[in-house]
Amino acid sequence: MAVLKVKFTKTKRDKLAQILWILNWVSVVSGIILFSLGLFLKIEIKKRNEVMAKGDINSVPNMLISVGVIACIINFLGGKICYDCSDANKFSRWKLVMLPYIVCTFCFTFCILVGALMCYTMRNELEESLYLGLRDAIKFYKDTDIPGRCFLKKTVDMLQIGFQCCGNNGFRDWFEIQWVSARYLNMASKEVLDRLKSNVDGKFLVDGVPFSCCNPSSPRPCIQYQLTNNSAHYNYDFLTEELNIWVKGCREALLDYYTAIMRSIGIAALLIWLFELSVLIGVRYLQTAMKNVLLLGDLEGESDGWLLENSLVETAKYNINIIKNLGKANQISTVSGMNDPNIDVQNTNCGKTNVPTKSLPAA
Numbered sequence: 001m002a003v004l005k006v007k008f009t010k011t012k013r014d015k016l017a018q019i020l021w022i023l024n025w026v027s028v029v030s031g032i033i034l035f036s037l038g039l040f041l042k043i044e045i046k047k048r049n050e051v052m053a054k055g056d057i058n059s060v061p062n063m064l065i066s067v068g069v070i071a072c073i074i075n076f077l078g079g080k081i082c083y084d085c086s087d088a089n090k091f092s093r094w095k096l097v098m099l100p101y102i103v104c105t106f107c108f109t110f111c112i113l114v115g116a117l118m119c120y121t122m123r124n125e126l127e128e129s130l131y132l133g134l135r136d137a138i139k140f141y142k143d144t145d146i147p148g149r150c151f152l153k154k155t156v157d158m159l160q161i162g163f164q165c166c167g168n169n170g171f172r173d174w175f176e177i178q179w180v181s182a183r184y185l186n187m188a189s190k191e192v193l194d195r196l197k198s199n200v201d202g203k204f205l206v207d208g209v210p211f212s213c214c215n216p217s218s219p220r221p222c223i224q225y226q227l228t229n230n231s232a233h234y235n236y237d238f239l240t241e242e243l244n245i246w247v248k249g250c251r252e253a254l255l256d257y258y259t260a261i262m263r264s265i266g267i268a269a270l271l272i273w274l275f276e277l278s279v280l281i282g283v284r285y286l287q288t289a290m291k292n293v294l295l296l297g298d299l300e301g302e303s304d305g306w307l308l309e310n311s312l313v314e315t316a317k318y319n320i321n322i323i324k325n326l327g328k329a330n331q332i333s334t335v336s337g338m339n340d341p342n343i344d345v346q347n348t349n350c351g352k353t354n355v356p357t358k359s360l361p362a363a
Contacts, residue, residue, distance in 0.1 A: 005306040008289040016286050017086040023279045024079035030272045031071025037265045038064025044261060048254065050155045053132035060122050063115045064269070074105055078283060091290045098287040105280050112273040119266030126258055130251045134168040142181040157212035163257065165250035166213035178203040179210060213245045220244065281307065
């Protein structure tokens with residue numbers, strides 16, 4: 001029994017073809033939207049690739065860009081097919097193409113769904129990439145004289161100012177690395193030498209942060225150094241002075257920023273997937289209705305359209321049997337009790353010269 005069978009008159013078939021023609025052009029626009037969203041996400045990631053470790057974080061934007069391009073091509077072809085389906089004579093040349101087109105489009109809509117779900121599963125990879133990238137960027141913050149790293153100080157400062165954050169996980173990350181370049185340290189100062197000697201690795205570590213960590217909303221001048229020393233500053237308690245510097249880590253700030261973008265893109269991709277799926281269902285009804293019209297021979301009469309010709313279980317069994325029999329087409333079946341015809345085959349010695357000839361019968 002056919003699944004979701006619907007009866008179509010000629011007027012309904014023509015209206016369905018016209019509506020699907022319009023919807024396919026709308027789908028072309030949705031493909032452009034998918035392409036644009038993927039390109040936007042790729043650009044946003046590339047803007048801050050200096051603070052991101054190399055990984056698979058570009059898989060989502062690349063997926064959306066590819067799906068958007070394919071959507072434009074497939075829906076453009078679908079619009080042409082649906083436009084021709086209003087005429088039974090023109091439909092004849094698309095009759096053999098429509099079913100493979102529907103199958104390919106169904107697989108394509110599944111790719112849109114995968115792309116939408118990837119937007120929600122990308123958070124872990126992005127978090128790890130940001131953690132490793134920010135760790136290295138902060139580590140090389142002081143290397144303003146080394147080629148390839150001289151831009152990192154500006155990048156980190158602009159990042160902390162723009163996203164109102166400090167450090168990787170928080171401002172205390174700056175306490176664990178030497179972020180002041182050696183060229184700006186007075187080696188004749190006893191305080192500097194004592195700090196260098198007190199550290200096993202010979203690093204100049206201070207409980208201070210770069211200026212870009214300062215919060216301009218603070219009612220007092222920014223305190224960058226001796227942040228944990230209450231006696232070094234008048235009327236100061238580092239446990240309560242949360243407005244003096246940014247307390248949120250840049251990894252968390254960037255992760256929230258990209259998560260919001262990907263959540264919006266994921267919702268848009270899901271809506272486009274639902275729209276593409278509805279258009280595909282309409283194309284399937286149109287294909288089956290036009291096919292039945294040609295079988296009946298009455299181009300002006302009524303015809304049935306459906307999603308599946310048989311029930312879902314029967315269709316699944318039929319397709320599974322096809323898959324199982326794919327590898328059996330070239331196999332040689334043997335009957336029980338008989339040898340393989342390719343084994344023990346007697347060869348005729350055609351090169352033998354002294355073959356006995358039959359004697360001719362006497363007259």
